[in-house]
Amino acid sequence: MFWLFFAIFLVACCGAGLTGGLFPPGPWYRALAKPSWTPPDWVFPVTWTTLYVCMSLAGARVAMQPSPEAMLALALWAGQVAFNGLWTPVFFGLQRIKAGLFVLIALWVLVAATLWALWRVDMVAGLLFAPYLLWVTIAGALNISVWRLNPDEAKNPPAIET
Template identity: 75%
Template sequence: MFWLLFSIFLTACIAAGSTGGLFSPGPWYRNLAKPSWTPPDWVFPVVWTTLYLCMATAGARVAMLPDNGVAMAFWALQVALNSLWTPVFFGLKKIKLGMVVLTALWLSVAATMVALWQVDMVSGMLFIPYLIWVSIAGALNASVWRLNPDEAKQASAPAP
């Protein structure tokens, strides 16, 4: 049963991650000013693959346990917000709105971690690296916003 549930949760993670292929960074992002501590491009797929495996494992473990409703609801919320950031930031080129989505994602990941922990400590612990990475992503998004004020204003302006 675990492997079936793991496959379902992993499919949800892969679906969220597929937005990266649909809305890749491209020249717009490459031309933005970024902080010196921006991770190299190769880090992102390695980290996200690891995180998606942890997320799927945590979801599958808790899905098999009683009293998992709140944890499963938060798990669904965080994966939905996870899939939203890339189209907002890279697709729409909305730096400030991307920060709003990332803030909501951070809150949902933290809430998911706590809810998972209450049902299964290991599952909650599997979300710690995810919360750390979303914190780094939030700091990066905020830095890009700060370093590119004209781009943030231009991308936020309504179309003529």
């Protein structure tokens, strides 16, 4: 049963991850000024693959322990994965740097709450979410830096053709 739950959570993560293929960074992002500590492009798929496996393991561990606390943790898990999938279309698809930051802030809060709720049910599940919280923190710092380094682009995002 554990592996079935793991597969279900991994499919949910892959759904969120598909937005990266639907809305790749492209020339708009490459033209933006970025901080010197911006990770190289290859780091992102490696990191997200690892994080999605950890997130799925955490979800599966808690799904095996039905309780009111587990249900709360799983509800938060679902909320954070939805916001995880939302950031890419907002930032890269709509090219809205500031709106992307607001999505990331909500994502950070949801990931932190999910980590706490998972920890209360299963310490290992909580620990499996810790790298994710760290990565979202880094992503938030990167989003803030891009916003600050590109004030004109942030104030006047390009018109999206319909």
